[in-house]
Amino acid sequence: MACAAVVVPGLLRSSVGTICTQAASLRLTSGALRHLTLTSIMKSKRKTDHLERTANVIRREVVSAAKVCGAAAESPSVKRLHLLVADKDFSFKAGQWVDFFIPGVSVVGGFSICSSPRLLKQERMIELAVKYANHPPAVWIHNQCTLDSEVAVRVGGEFFFDPQPADASRNLVLIAGGVGINPLLSILRHAADLHRDRANKGSGYEVGTIKLFYSAKNTSELLFKQNILDLVNEFPEKIACSLHVTKQTTQISAELQPYITEGRITEKEIRDHISKETLFYICGPPPMTDFFSKQLENSHVPKEHICFEKWW
Numbered sequence: 241m242a243c244a245a246v247v248v249p250g251l252l253r254s255s256v257g258t259i260c261t262q263a264a265s266l267r268l269t270s271g272a273l274r275h276l277t278l279t280s281i282m283k284s285k286r287k288t289d290h291l292e293r294t295a296n297v298i299r300r301e302v303v304s305a306a307k308v309c310g311a312a313a314e315s316p317s318v319k320r321l322h323l324l325v326a327d328k329d330f331s332f333k334a335g336q337w338v339d340f341f342i343p344g345v346s347v348v349g350g351f352s353i354c355s356s357p358r359l360l361k362q363e364r365m366i367e368l369a370v371k372y373a374n375h376p377p378a379v380w381i382h383n384q385c386t387l388d389s390e391v392a393v394r395v396g397g398e399f400f401f402d403p404q405p406a407d408a409s410r411n412l413v414l415i416a417g418g419v420g421i422n423p424l425l426s427i428l429r430h431a432a433d434l435h436r437d438r439a440n441k442g443s444g445y446e447v448g449t450i451k452l453f454y455s456a457k458n459t460s461e462l463l464f465k466q467n468i469l470d471l472v473n474e475f476p477e478k479i480a481c482s483l484h485v486t487k488q489t490t491q492i493s494a495e496l497q498p499y500i501t502e503g504r505i506t507e508k509e510i511r512d513h514i515s516k517e518t519l520f521y522i523c524g525p526p527p528m529t530d531f532f533s534k535q536l537e538n539s540h541v542p543k544e545h546i547c548f549e550k551w552w
Contacts, residue, residue, distance in 0.1 A: 290350030291339070299339070299396035304330040306366075308389040314369050315461050318419060319382050321368045325360065325393065332357060332366070334430035335400035335423040335521070335549075340368075341392040342380050349377025352397075352422035352523075352551075354464070356429035366393075369463055371419045399549040401427040401521070403434070403445045411448035413513045415505065415532055417455050417524025420551055421463050424523055428452060428479070432471050435478055447478060451513055453505045455484035455524075459496055469499070482509065507535050514539055522548040 310322030332338075332353055340349035355367035370381045400423075403410070412431060414424040431447050438444045456462045462483055472479050483499045485492075492500050510520075510532060520536055522529045529548045536546050 289347060291348050294350060294396060297396055298398055299394060300331075302327065302329045303339075303341070303392050303394045306391050306393050308385055308387055308391070309365070311385060311387065314463050317461065318369050318371050318463055319385075321370065321381065321385070323366050323368065323391070323393065325364055325366060330393070330395070331360065332395040333400035333402040334426040336395050336397035336426075337423070338366075338368070338393040338395055340377055341394075342377060343390065345376050345380050347376040349375075349381075351377075352426070352549075354422040354425045356426055356433055358430070358433045369419065369422050397423075397549070399423060399521070399523070399547055401430060401519075405443065405445050407445060409446040409448045409517070411513075411515065411518040412450045413510065413518055413520045414450065414452045414454075415510065415520065415522040415524070415528075416452070417528045418457075418461070418551075419463065420522075420524035420528075420549075421454055422523075423549065424452065424454075424521060425464055425467070427521060428468070428471060432475060432479070435475060448517060450479045452479070452481040453484070453509065454481065455486060455505050455528075458485050458488045458490070459483075459492055459500070465496065469495075472499075505532075507532075510535065511539055514541055518545065520546050522546070523551065526550040 304325050304327035306323040306325045308321055309324045310320075312320050314320040334357055335352075337350055337352040340351050342349070349370075351368045351370055353366050354369050355365065359365050359367070370378055372378055372382050401412070412427070414428060416424045428450065431450055434445050435447045438446060452468065454462065454468070459465070462485070465483070468481055468483075472481050481499055482501060482505070483496070484501050484503060484505050486502075486504055488502055514536070518541075520532075520541065522532050529550045533546050533548045537543065
């Protein structure tokens, strides 16, 4: 789930144009969509609700109908959703989240998008990965959501990577804990798309090196392992990863072994990647984001080079 404590590098505040591609229309009417949105906002009153935590965070005005077109278990505790968003005015920047409105559920969810903007442009699709929790939107996704279920989404968030072609090349260090991988995977996928574009066209934004540090309880809870390793293998000169497990009790597979470290991500590992050309993105539990953002500040990394988001 998304939250509100963020520092955003100034160069990343670029705008994103509306994507105009053909897509099938959904059955959710505009009147029903307005009723769903207003009812959810009025009834979402708990102090820990996503809407209250993010009340002061920038959002787009567009609320778009969406249809569930794919669902699968990403881990024992996380369910992955593919949503078709036909609205041509719907767009997002890599790293942002959506307000998630469910018919009949008064509480509004907040879930980071883990797919790249390219997938939306090409297929009108976004991808979410939601951890089970005793929270109405998560309970609905895990227990009631089916193919063709209709929901509504609205983009928000100030945690994103959206460089423009003329921007200076930057290295990225991505630090993820648990389902905090979601927005960072979106950023990683977007950076890979930008690198492919430059390789194919000889122009566009030049991506620097990217190092992903990702920690979870065990390898079964390391989400999107194969997607991450596929990108590492596709761009070995650009992308590297260090996968950490803190409570592993089973044997680690031979495929994962070269990338796995048992134990938490350390301050030294992160400090070794500090440079004036590097941006740091951190997403995970609040104690983790607080620790690494503070350590980076203590190491004299400019605040505008540290972007973080907490989840609960």
